[in-house]
Amino acid sequence: MTSATLTGLAVLILPGVVLADGHVEVLENVPTVVAVVDPSTTPDFPVASLSRADCEVLVRVEAADGSAQEFMSCQLSDEPVMEPDFQGSAPESVVIDAGGECIWTSDYWYTKDESEVKASAFEMTVTPSGRVFAWSSFPAEPLDCPEEG
Numbered sequence: 360m361t362s363a364t365l366t367g368l369a370v371l372i373l374p375g376v377v378l379a380d381g382h383v384e385v386l387e388n389v390p391t392v393v394a395v396v397d398p399s400t401t402p403d404f405p406v407a408s409l410s411r412a413d414c415e416v417l418v419r420v421e422a423a424d425g426s427a428q429e430f431m432s433c434q435l436s437d438e439p440v441m442e443p444d445f446q447g448s449a450p451e452s453v454v455i456d457a458g459g460e461c462i463w464t465s466d467y468w469y470t471k472d473e474s475e476v477k478a479s480a481f482e483m484t485v486t487p488s489g490r491v492f493a494w495s496s497f498p499a500e501p502l503d504c505p506e507e508g
Contacts, residue, residue: 381422384467389414391433391466392440393493394456395447395485409445411438412491419467425499429467429478435489449489457482461504463495477504 393412398404414433421427440446463481468474479502481495 381420384419384421386417386419386467386470387415389417389431389433389466389470390436391431393433393435393483393485393491395435395450395454397454397456399456405442405445407445408447409440410447410449411436411440412489414466414491417467417470422499427497429465429493429495429497431466431491431493433491433493435485435491449487450485451487453487454485455482456485460502465495465497477502 391412391414392409394405394408395410396404396408398408401408412433413436414431416432418430419427420430435449458481460479461477463478463483465476465478468476476497478495479498481493483491483493485491
């Protein structure tokens with residue numbers, strides 16, 4: 360999927376009111392790390408569960424009220440994750456991971472200034488061919504999430 364196609368899809372699926380006074384930004388070649396298993400069904404998560412991915416496009420659509428949606432289109436890469444025991448590979452069947460507040464971190468903000476802004480909801484799909492598609496939602500006011508540790 361080209362960045363123009365993904366941008367077009369993002370624009371089509373968002374309500375017109377969001378775009379009327381909002382802002383759309385497109386980043387290209389964004390690296391990330393994704394789960395290649397369903398964490399809720401993987402007892403040893405994150406062991407053998409993560410992979411790096413190269414996102415050819417990340418589209419952030421921000422509404423006038425400051426809330427935002429992010430859409431990503433990526434491909435799993437061969438570059439290893441930092442912790443060798445956590446290295447996973449493309450799944451044998453489609454994996455869909457979704458969740459609510461304080462789980463997903465914005466790749467947009469991490470790319471921009473290395474800040475960790477948490478989403479209120481997300482969904483990510485990883486295919487056997489290594490394609491990764493994700494969307495995430497962010498409220499106008501940043502979430503107050505507990506520190507990981």
